[in-house]
Amino acid sequence: MALPSSIVVREVGARDGLQAEAPITVEQRLELIDALLVAGVTHIEVAAFVSPKAVPAMADAEIVVAGLGCPEGVVRAALVPNRRGAEMALAAGVDELTVTISASAVYNERNVRMTIDDSIDSIAATCALAADVAVPVDAVVSCAFGSPYEGDIVPEFVSLLAARLREVGCAAITLADTTGMCTPRRLDAVLAVTGTDIGLHLHETRGTGLVNAYAGLLAGVTRFDTSVGGLGGSPFAAGAAGNLATEELVALCDDLGIATGIGIDALIEAALLAEQLLGHAVPSRVAHAGPRSRRA
Amino acid sequence: MALPSSIVVREVGARDGLQAEAPITVEQRLELIDALLVAGVTHIEVAAFVSPKAVPAMADAEIVVAGLGCPEGVVRAALVPNRRGAEMALAAGVDELTVTISASAVYNERNVRMTIDDSIDSIAATCALAADVAVPVDAVVSCAFGSPYEGDIVPEFVSLLAARLREVGCAAITLADTTGMCTPRRLDAVLAVTGTDIGLHLHETRGTGLVNAYAGLLAGVTRFDTSVGGLGGSPFAAGAAGNLATEELVALCDDLGIATGIGIDALIEAALLAEQLLGHAVPSRVAHAGPRSRRA
Numbered sequence: 001m002a003l004p005s006s007i008v009v010r011e012v013g014a015r016d017g018l019q020a021e022a023p024i025t026v027e028q029r030l031e032l033i034d035a036l037l038v039a040g041v042t043h044i045e046v047a048a049f050v051s052p053k054a055v056p057a058m059a060d061a062e063i064v065v066a067g068l069g070c071p072e073g074v075v076r077a078a079l080v081p082n083r084r085g086a087e088m089a090l091a092a093g094v095d096e097l098t099v100t101i102s103a104s105a106v107y108n109e110r111n112v113r114m115t116i117d118d119s120i121d122s123i124a125a126t127c128a129l130a131a132d133v134a135v136p137v138d139a140v141v142s143c144a145f146g147s148p149y150e151g152d153i154v155p156e157f158v159s160l161l162a163a164r165l166r167e168v169g170c171a172a173i174t175l176a177d178t179t180g181m182c183t184p185r186r187l188d189a190v191l192a193v194t195g196t197d198i199g200l201h202l203h204e205t206r207g208t209g210l211v212n213a214y215a216g217l218l219a220g221v222t223r224f225d226t227s228v229g230g231l232g233g234s235p236f237a238a239g240a241a242g243n244l245a246t247e248e249l250v251a252l253c254d255d256l257g258i259a260t261g262i263g264i265d266a267l268i269e270a271a272l273l274a275e276q277l278l279g280h281a282v283p284s285r286v287a288h289a290g291p292r293s294r295r296a
Numbered sequence: 297m298a299l300p301s302s303i304v305v306r307e308v309g310a311r312d313g314l315q316a317e318a319p320i321t322v323e324q325r326l327e328l329i330d331a332l333l334v335a336g337v338t339h340i341e342v343a344a345f346v347s348p349k350a351v352p353a354m355a356d357a358e359i360v361v362a363g364l365g366c367p368e369g370v371v372r373a374a375l376v377p378n379r380r381g382a383e384m385a386l387a388a389g390v391d392e393l394t395v396t397i398s399a400s401a402v403y404n405e406r407n408v409r410m411t412i413d414d415s416i417d418s419i420a421a422t423c424a425l426a427a428d429v430a431v432p433v434d435a436v437v438s439c440a441f442g443s444p445y446e447g448d449i450v451p452e453f454v455s456l457l458a459a460r461l462r463e464v465g466c467a468a469i470t471l472a473d474t475t476g477m478c479t480p481r482r483l484d485a486v487l488a489v490t491g492t493d494i495g496l497h498l499h500e501t502r503g504t505g506l507v508n509a510y511a512g513l514l515a516g517v518t519r520f521d522t523s524v525g526g527l528g529g530s531p532f533a534a535g536a537a538g539n540l541a542t543e544e545l546v547a548l549c550d551d552l553g554i555a556t557g558i559g560i561d562a563l564i565e566a567a568l569l570a571e572q573l574l575g576h577a578v579p580s581r582v583a584h585a586g587p588r589s590r591r592a
């Protein structure tokens with residue numbers, strides 16, 4: 001088992017993490033993003049260009065992007081749900097677009113009221129727009145390891161969907177464990193057909209974020225979406241849970257000798273800042289216990 | 297990587313899980329134990345023969361053991377801190393004694409006010425008593441993967457300590473990650489010298505319980521201490537955390553095809569019973585989200 005020497009962490013706390021929270025101000029969102037950049041984050045999802053009525057916490061995306069400016073060496077990603085969102089995000093000048101589609105037809109229908117084919121068409125339109133300004137598009141495939149509606153998703157379907165998304169112009173594919181159905185065995189089964197040139201976007205619905213990340217590292221995956229503090233979903237409602245916490249992945253990588261470029265102490269400070277801004281505890285354990293080097 | 301075909305789960309919720317909680321009644325403790333046996337648990341720590349002044353939640357250990365009787369095929373373990381506890385537990389008729397000692401001299405001193413050598417002598421006395429009635433003693437070595445006082449513990453010291461404990465009569469050794477300092481890499485380093493004929497007792501202080509269990513399974517470990525619901529420590533105080541949740545390990549093993557003999561649905565019922573008896577949520581995610589086979 002050859003572990004990778006380094007990985008890229010795409011920090012999604014400012015988007016996936018904050019979107020289910022009560023809105024905080026643009027200044028507070030920028031403060032959190034800044035703390036993450038100080039910690040060494042170089043790839044970060046900063047906003048979603050979605051309807052502020054549907055997702056109040058993501059309002060004023062263009063103001064967030066403008067306020068952030070263009071920090072050197074930082075890839076600023078934004079989620080776009082459709083052509084209009086893509087136009088706005090590109091006008092704002094982001095470096096990467098993320099789009100979503102589900103490997104579960106029922107989930108896709110319920111989440112965005114489109115068939116998978118319709119979602120592919122929509123993503124193709126976004127890719128065409130982005131290509132004009134040479135901005136890469138990353139397609140995040142939800143329910144890639146199972147769906148609460150259909151159960152297991154055939155790995156070959158995930159692989160075909162990924163290939164189709166690349167055909168319509170996606171530069172990268174990220175496989176998301178939206179409802180906590182990934183396991184090391186499922187992950188290995190999917191990677192066996194998709195290959196390891198994918199990102200992993202893991203959730204803690206069943207407490208399996210870190211074990212799946214470890215299985216991914218053992219298999220050779222080098223791109224991970226994580227959220228500061230483990231924010232995301234609705235971490236304090238029974239049965240729901242946030243993303244894998246960035247500091248828990250970084251702590252694991254630090255111990256395994258895998259470079260992330262992120263400093264654990266400054267990252268924990270960012271997680272504690274998130275607690276302060278949101279007014280409640282974050283679910284991350286490492287944020288509270290500290291790295292294993294902490295002494296009594 | 298050859299995963300084991302089966303493992304033995306020693307359920308410690310009724311002891312390690314309950315000891316830090318506000319006391320519940322003997323009847324409630326027996327109700328929880330019964331729910332665990334119904335789920336298929338066959339090895340269970342049911343009580344601690346300690347001072348009820350020091351640990352009020354563990355009072356009336358002999359009444360718990362008497363109330364439980366001798367369910368067929370079930371190993372009933374009890375924690376004993378000293379000779380007097382051992383005499384009481386043996387008189388009560390338990391099937392296994394668990395004793396504790398720390399691989400960290402400072403932790404041992406602070407926890408039981410003894411040197412490691414003194415603790416070995418005390419364990420030797422317990423082993424002599426237990427041998428008279430052919431009851432096995434399992435020594436749980438705390439801080440085996442690191443100490444909040446000394447930092448990393450040299451794996452060879454853990455190995456020598458384990459050998460010495462076997463010499464004085466311990467039938468089994470369990471390595472405990474008391475303060476969440478185990479990682480897959482540390483675990484591999486320790487197992488390289490101790491061998492895999494040890495039990496693992498993992499905590500969630502840094503959210504690493506399941507990833508360390510997975511690393512243990514990959515290495516060939518077949519004995520695990522876990523706690524229903526993830527009870528243990530002080531799960532709702534910042535920086536502290538409970539044991540690896542039995543249902544999270546069982547869910548992982550179910551998916552990996554590793555037999556545990558425990559039914560996940562009945563086990564989750566036991567976790568939800570624990571919530572009801574204690575009057576607060578348990579930290580386990582699987583207890584709330586259900587197994588991955590659960591459909592929307």
